[in-house]
Each structure stands twice: as C-alpha cells, then as structure tokens.
Amino acid sequence: MVFEFVTHHGDHQHKNEQHELSDEEKKQQAEILRESLGSLGNDLSYTQLAQFLEANSWNQEHAKHQLESTLIWRQEKKVDFCPVATTKNGLPLLVSVRGFKYIEDGNIQSNKKLSESAIRILNYLGGDCFHKFDKEGHPILIDRTGYHQAKEIGNDVTGEEIKHFQVACNEFLNRVIMVEASEKAGKPIHKETIIFDCTHMGLWQFHMNGLFKLKQVADYVQSYYPETLCRLFVVNAPSAFLVMWKIVRPWLDPKTLDKVQILGKDYKDVLLKYIDSESLPTFLGGSCSCSHLQGGCVPSVNEGRIPFLVKTEDNEKIASVYNSDIMLEAKTNPDYIKVVSS
Numbered sequence: 001m002v003f004e005f006v007t008h009h010g011d012h013q014h015k016n017e018q019h020e021l022s023d024e025e026k027k028q029q030a031e032i033l034r035e036s037l038g039s040l041g042n043d044l045s046y047t048q049l050a051q052f053l054e055a056n057s058w059n060q061e062h063a064k065h066q067l068e069s070t071l072i073w074r075q076e077k078k079v080d081f082c083p084v085a086t087t088k089n090g091l092p093l094l095v096s097v098r099g100f101k102y103i104e105d106g107n108i109q110s111n112k113k114l115s116e117s118a119i120r121i122l123n124y125l126g127g128d129c130f131h132k133f134d135k136e137g138h139p140i141l142i143d144r145t146g147y148h149q150a151k152e153i154g155n156d157v158t159g160e161e162i163k164h165f166q167v168a169c170n171e172f173l174n175r176v177i178m179v180e181a182s183e184k185a186g187k188p189i190h191k192e193t194i195i196f197d198c199t200h201m202g203l204w205q206f207h208m209n210g211l212f213k214l215k216q217v218a219d220y221v222q223s224y225y226p227e228t229l230c231r232l233f234v235v236n237a238p239s240a241f242l243v244m245w246k247i248v249r250p251w252l253d254p255k256t257l258d259k260v261q262i263l264g265k266d267y268k269d270v271l272l273k274y275i276d277s278e279s280l281p282t283f284l285g286g287s288c289s290c291s292h293l294q295g296g297c298v299p300s301v302n303e304g305r306i307p308f309l310v311k312t313e314d315n316e317k318i319a320s321v322y323n324s325d326i327m328l329e330a331k332t333n334p335d336y337i338k339v340v341s342s
C-alpha cells in the first residue's frame, strides 16, 4: 500500500549534501525557520521543522514555502482531526500491526466503523504491517508488494479515495507509531524503514491506471509528508520490476532514490545488518513468526492468509476511511486523534 510509493536506488551513490550540519547547527536552523513562520510556527516541534529543512537541503526559503503550503493544506482539509487507531479508542486498523504498545497487535478486518471505500481499498492491497523496529529504533513497514491488485486499484478506486486513505495512514504513522518509536529510542524518530517484498510480482501488475494512482499518492506524500523514509529495501525483485521502475523512478525525489536498495534473492545479510533477527519475519530471513495471530507477521488477504473484508450497509459510501459518525466524534474527542497517556 501506502508508503510504498517512494522507491529506488541501486548501484550509484550520489551525495547531495554539501557538508553534514552538527546537531547544534540543525537546532539553530530550525529556530530560524520557526521565527520566520510567525504565529504559524508556535505549535511545531523541532522534528517537524527539521523534516522540512532536511527535505529542502536546509534551504530556509524553500523549507518555509513547503511548510506553509502544508500547514494551509492541513487547515483546509482538517487533517489534525483525522482519526487514528489507538489501543485506547479501539478504532479498526488500516494497516496490520505487530510489536507496539500504543496500538495493540492486530489485523485489518471487517468492521462496521470503516467506510465502504476503506474496505474496498484494503481488499485490493497486497498486505502491509508495521512490524517492530530496526536496530536504530525506526519502525519497520513490510509490504507484500507482489500481491497488490494494481488493475483494481487503478480502475475501482478514485483519486480522492486513495488520498484519504494515504493521509489516514500517514497520520497514524506520525501520531501513534512515531510517538512510540521516539519514546522507546529516547530521541525524536520521524523516519521508517520499509521493506517491499516482490514475491509473486509479475507483469500482470503493471497497469497504467494503477501506476498513475501511485503517482498521485507519491506527489501527495512528497509534498506534505517529507523526509519520513529512512531506508527502503526492495527484495525478491524480479526482472519485471525493472520495467515498472523505469516508469516510476522519474516521479521520485533524488534524495528518496538514494535511500532505496533494490535486491534480488540475496537480501538476507543486508536486512540483518539493519534489523535484528527477532524483529525480522522468517520469510525474510529472520526468526519472527508472529504465530499468536492469524496471518503471521504480515497478514495478506490477496495471499489468502486472512479473510477478505466484508462490506455491509453499515459501511458508508464516503471518501474518508471511517464512517461519518467517527469523523465527527474525532473533532471533539482527543482519544480519537492521538495517543493519550492514561
């Protein structure tokens, strides 16, 4: 799904940083940016400011421009009130999770609080799971890329629906998963490690409408959620992957491309360099099997590991991921929009 639209890399390593700033210099730059934003900057964390600066190679003017557009977009779309699932509010998941405390281990499943569009999208995805942390404390997202139903995503999901879904997933990442990762690491963590498993991938997935949906999402994420990727590993990549890669690659920011490693079958040692064996599923060379839950480490409807989600009349036909009563409740109930310590 989801955050997977940030792809590539390979053999060459082009460095675009002139010189690495010290932590102190980064803090100073963040404060300069905060001041230049006036009252808009009051509520922003150092991490948020640093993300936009980093995305713009620490250019103040460019960072300010991108951050202002993002804040205006968030206000217009009321993104701060987008509900996110936590253990406390019990909202249904949009991504399966394993190994966190602010959100209980669980799978995507049928639920009357989801919208009809969320169910439709979830049934077309290959299977995603936030699965534990890497050695540096970044949360890991594993995606069964080879099982995405690209044609159905292209033809049977609107741009509006996929954007709502993507935003809800990114907000969940920032407001639940990253909060826990930062607490656990004792320092701000705002990047994730992603693994795309291409097992089962074939030319049947290369559908132009599907790829264009991918582009819409990639543009959206790169504009409003910059610098959230630490590393992306594409594993079990077949030669067919390179066909798609040629199309997708120009859509992506060069800084993103530097973080991507495309690997064939020999990926295990590379993954184990960054991820402890107990945090890596057995099917990727680690020792984790998550046998306590149906679907194992990365549940997938399209691989037949968990049941397809079933729609009922309770699932409203709206573009948001949750039904309208949940969206309304989130405007007044803090439990619906963030992790609230008990």
Ligand SMILES: [Zn+2]
Pocket (backbone or CB within 6 Å): 098, 131, 280, 281, 288, 289, 290, 296, 297
């Ligand atoms: Zn596992």
